[in-house]
Amino acid sequence: TQGAVDPYSHQEWKAATDGSDYKICIVDKKTTDEFNGVFQKEGTSLYIAGSAAILKPNYKSASLNGNAMDIWAGAYVRVPIAGLNENADNTLVITDTFNNEYTIIIRSGNPYPDAPTEEPTEAPEPLGDEWINVTGGGTQWYYNDTTKIKISQVVSVQKPGFSDQQGIYLTVPAGISEVFVNGVSQSASATEQTICGVQGAGVVIFLSAMTSYTNEIAIKNGTNISYIQIRNVLATEPKTGNQYDVEVYKTNEIYPTKDGLIFAGWFSDADYTAVYEGTSGNAYAKFIDAKVLTFKHQWGSNHSALRFVSTIDSLDYQSVGFTFSGTYGSSTIKQTTKEVEKVYTKITADSQSVLPTVFSDDSEYFFTYTIRGMDGTKASTWNVTPYYVTLDGTTVYGKSGTAEYTP
Known part of the structure; x- marks a missing residue:
C-alpha cells in the first residue's frame, strides 16, 4: 500500500539467488532453526532450502495465505508462484508432526513503495545456464x-x-x-x-x-x-524399448530408472522369462510400479513392537529385506540390513485381513520385519528403506520412510 509502514522492516531479508523479484524473511526463532534462507525461482515455483528436519518429509500440513497446499519437493519446499499475491507479503505456514508451526514471509515485488528496502545480506550467486x-x-x-x-x-x-x-x-x-x-x-x-x-x-x-x-x-x-x-544421461536412454547396453550399469553397479517405475531385473528376452547375467551386451530391463517397493509400518500393543512392511510383485527375486537406522530413547540405531526369508499373500491390520494391493495393483506378496521387546515409554525414530535383489544379482532400493513414536 502506498505510504504504508513495512511491518517487517526490522527483519533480515534474503533475495532469490536467481535474481528474480522475490524475498523471504524469517519471523521466529524456530523457523530460523529449520530454514537457512537459501531460495531460488525455477520455472513456475519458488524453492526454499530447509534443514534436515524439513528435508525429511515429516511436515503434517502447510498453507499459503491461509490456503492449504502441498509443498514437499525433494530437498526443497516448493511454493507455486501462481499462489502468491503480487506486490504483497505472503505468509507460508508449515506444521510438523509435533504441531510446531514455522512461518516464513514471501515478499513479491515491493508492497510498500515509500518504505526503505534493505539490500540482501549477501549477493545472489551467479548461475550458469547449461x-x-x-x-x-x-x-x-x-x-x-x-x-x-x-x-x-x-x-x-x-x-x-x-x-x-x-x-x-x-x-x-x-x-x-x-x-x-x-x-x-x-x-x-x-x-x-x-x-x-x-x-x-x-x-x-x-x-x-x-x-x-x-x-x-x-x-x-x-x-x-x-x-x-x-x-x-544413461539412466533413461534405452537402445530400443526396454533394451539397454548393460555394461555401464554392471560396471558401476547401478540400474536404469523410469518415472513412476522401479527396476526389477535384467532379462534376455522381452517377456522377462530368461535371466541375463552377463556383464556386457544388450539386455531387457524389467520395470514395475515404484509403489510396490515402498515402506509402511505397524505399531504393536503399547508400542512394544514395530513391524516394517513392503511388497514385491512376484517371487522372481534372490532376496528381500530392509535397511534401517534411527534413534531409540537416548541410543542411536546404526545402519542395519535385515534380509527377510518369508513372504505372505495377506497380513492383518486393525483386525482386518489386508492384501498386498494396498501398495500397488502390481503387488502380489508382503514381506515384513518386526522389532520386538521395545519399551513403550521411550521415543523412537526409525528410518527404513525396503530392498530386493533381482535374479541377476542387482540390489534395488525402494522409497524410504520414517516411523516415529513420542510417548
Missing part, C-alpha cells in the same frame, strides 16, 4: 550449474581413500553433517556408507546412488544446505 560435463565422467555424468547453491567445487569422478566406492567428488563451504541423494539420507558419521563417503567439507556422491536421470543432491554443512542436480 549442463556441464563432470571431469572424468565421460559422456555419462553432468551437473547443472543453474541449480548449484553453495557448492564450492565440483571436482571429478574419483575414489579417494575415505570412500568405499567411486563417485563424484564435491566440496562445500563447511564441515558436512548429513547428505541427501534423491531423498535418501546418510549421516556424515555413519559407519556404513550407502550413498556417499564424507571427509570434512568434501563428499563423494556414489555413482551407484545416482540411478535417476536427474539426481537431487543436498548437503547439510554448518548452517548451510548446499544443493546441486547431477544428471546420469
Whole structure:
C-alpha cells in the first residue's frame, strides 16, 4: 500500500539467488532453526532450502495465505508462484508432526513503495545456464550449474581413500553433517556408507546412488544446505524399448530408472522369462510400479513392537529385506540390513485381513520385519528403506520412510 509502514522492516531479508523479484524473511526463532534462507525461482515455483528436519518429509500440513497446499519437493519446499499475491507479503505456514508451526514471509515485488528496502545480506550467486560435463565422467555424468547453491567445487569422478566406492567428488563451504541423494539420507558419521563417503567439507556422491536421470543432491554443512542436480544421461536412454547396453550399469553397479517405475531385473528376452547375467551386451530391463517397493509400518500393543512392511510383485527375486537406522530413547540405531526369508499373500491390520494391493495393483506378496521387546515409554525414530535383489544379482532400493513414536 502506498505510504504504508513495512511491518517487517526490522527483519533480515534474503533475495532469490536467481535474481528474480522475490524475498523471504524469517519471523521466529524456530523457523530460523529449520530454514537457512537459501531460495531460488525455477520455472513456475519458488524453492526454499530447509534443514534436515524439513528435508525429511515429516511436515503434517502447510498453507499459503491461509490456503492449504502441498509443498514437499525433494530437498526443497516448493511454493507455486501462481499462489502468491503480487506486490504483497505472503505468509507460508508449515506444521510438523509435533504441531510446531514455522512461518516464513514471501515478499513479491515491493508492497510498500515509500518504505526503505534493505539490500540482501549477501549477493545472489551467479548461475550458469547449461549442463556441464563432470571431469572424468565421460559422456555419462553432468551437473547443472543453474541449480548449484553453495557448492564450492565440483571436482571429478574419483575414489579417494575415505570412500568405499567411486563417485563424484564435491566440496562445500563447511564441515558436512548429513547428505541427501534423491531423498535418501546418510549421516556424515555413519559407519556404513550407502550413498556417499564424507571427509570434512568434501563428499563423494556414489555413482551407484545416482540411478535417476536427474539426481537431487543436498548437503547439510554448518548452517548451510548446499544443493546441486547431477544428471546420469544413461539412466533413461534405452537402445530400443526396454533394451539397454548393460555394461555401464554392471560396471558401476547401478540400474536404469523410469518415472513412476522401479527396476526389477535384467532379462534376455522381452517377456522377462530368461535371466541375463552377463556383464556386457544388450539386455531387457524389467520395470514395475515404484509403489510396490515402498515402506509402511505397524505399531504393536503399547508400542512394544514395530513391524516394517513392503511388497514385491512376484517371487522372481534372490532376496528381500530392509535397511534401517534411527534413534531409540537416548541410543542411536546404526545402519542395519535385515534380509527377510518369508513372504505372505495377506497380513492383518486393525483386525482386518489386508492384501498386498494396498501398495500397488502390481503387488502380489508382503514381506515384513518386526522389532520386538521395545519399551513403550521411550521415543523412537526409525528410518527404513525396503530392498530386493533381482535374479541377476542387482540390489534395488525402494522409497524410504520414517516411523516415529513420542510417548
